[in-house]
Amino acid sequence: MTAGNTGSDTPENDDPFGYLYRSEGGEGGGDGATRQQGVPRTSYNQVRAVGERQYGASQQPGYGRPNASYAAPETLPGGERRAAPAGPPPPPQRNHKGLLIGAVAVVGVVCIAIGVVMLTNSEKDTGDKARPSATVSTSEEPADKPSEKPSKAPLPKDDAGSLKLGGTATTSKDVPGARSAGGVYVGGMNTPGASATWTLNVEEDGAYKMWVGYGVPGKDQNLTLTVNGKRDSRPLNMGNFANAEEGSWDKWTKTWQRVPLNKGTNTVTLSCEDGNKCDVNIDQLWLEKKIS
Numbered sequence: 001m002t003a004g005n006t007g008s009d010t011p012e013n014d015d016p017f018g019y020l021y022r023s024e025g026g027e028g029g030g031d032g033a034t035r036q037q038g039v040p041r042t043s044y045n046q047v048r049a050v051g052e053r054q055y056g057a058s059q060q061p062g063y064g065r066p067n068a069s070y071a072a073p074e075t076l077p078g079g080e081r082r083a084a085p086a087g088p089p090p091p092p093q094r095n096h097k098g099l100l101i102g103a104v105a106v107v108g109v110v111c112i113a114i115g116v117v118m119l120t121n122s123e124k125d126t127g128d129k130a131r132p133s134a135t136v137s138t139s140e141e142p143a144d145k146p147s148e149k150p151s152k153a154p155l156p157k158d159d160a161g162s163l164k165l166g167g168t169a170t171t172s173k174d175v176p177g178a179r180s181a182g183g184v185y186v187g188g189m190n191t192p193g194a195s196a197t198w199t200l201n202v203e204e205d206g207a208y209k210m211w212v213g214y215g216v217p218g219k220d221q222n223l224t225l226t227v228n229g230k231r232d233s234r235p236l237n238m239g240n241f242a243n244a245e246e247g248s249w250d251k252w253t254k255t256w257q258r259v260p261l262n263k264g265t266n267t268v269t270l271s272c273e274d275g276n277k278c279d280v281n282i283d284q285l286w287l288e289k290k291i292s
Contacts, residue, residue: 155208156200157286160186167194167272175249178283179213185283189223194278195271198285202261206290210259210268213284214238218246221280224273227259228266236270238280252283258291 159180161171168191171184178185186196202208222235236257244251259268268285272278 152203155202155287155289157284158198158200159284160184160196160282163282163285164197164199165195166197167191169194169196172281175215175281177215177250177252178281179252180283185215185281187281189270189272189282190279192272192274192276192278195269196282197267197269199265199267200261200287201265202263202287204290205261205263207258207260207292209256209288209291211254211256211284211286211288212236212238212270212282213252213254215242215249215252215281215283216240216244217249217279218244218251219277219279221277223270223276223278223280225257225259226269226271228262232257232259235276249281256288 160178161180161182161184163186165171165186168188169186170188172187173183173185174187175185176183188194189196216238218240220237220239222238225232225234225236234257236255238255240253241255242251242253270282
């Protein structure tokens, strides 16, 4: 097929792409020709430069044609094309500082809540462990076990006024400084046969450390010691440990001796025998402890 109308073409043979190279005829054509009825259309459209074709008020609106009221932007008053926005409007700015403060506050509240829960559970566990089960405690203790161990009685201690005296021994309180009640002491021991006997009780057999309080006139003295009727081979040493001046009796001191005692009642006798130096006053006797 060639461009142009030969008069023999039928609408079926009409080239649908002829508008690309044919000159437009008929209604609205560039050459002003009027399309005749029964004559096939030889052109469809003519390519024009952008903005060249204008649509007037006589143009009828139809498919593919803009409305008569449409006008190109360059025809607006002022003749200037308005620049389109470069891009979408920027997003609104958020208050990041406020969000950060809110997040920190939420984290702080969560941490405090966790700490309170842990502390409560810890106190609960401690309280539970500190309180043993009454059932377990009762079952572990024997039925015949005493609730408390009986405390031991204190070791005996007596003043010279409670001693049993023999011979020339007698009580007195002429010399000041005696540590016994009322300042009473036993004197008159400087004669053979004079004696002072102490009766005492202990809870266990064994040897004990026995103390004797006394005073001497600035010179070393000694007495015979007899325990439960058995005489000790060593005399009780009663030296001038207070460094009293000769003839002065107001310097009181003490000495001790190991004595074997039996459980229960015992007797300890201090006496003036041949070979002793018996010029001595006695104010107290006491046991300190059990020794080996």
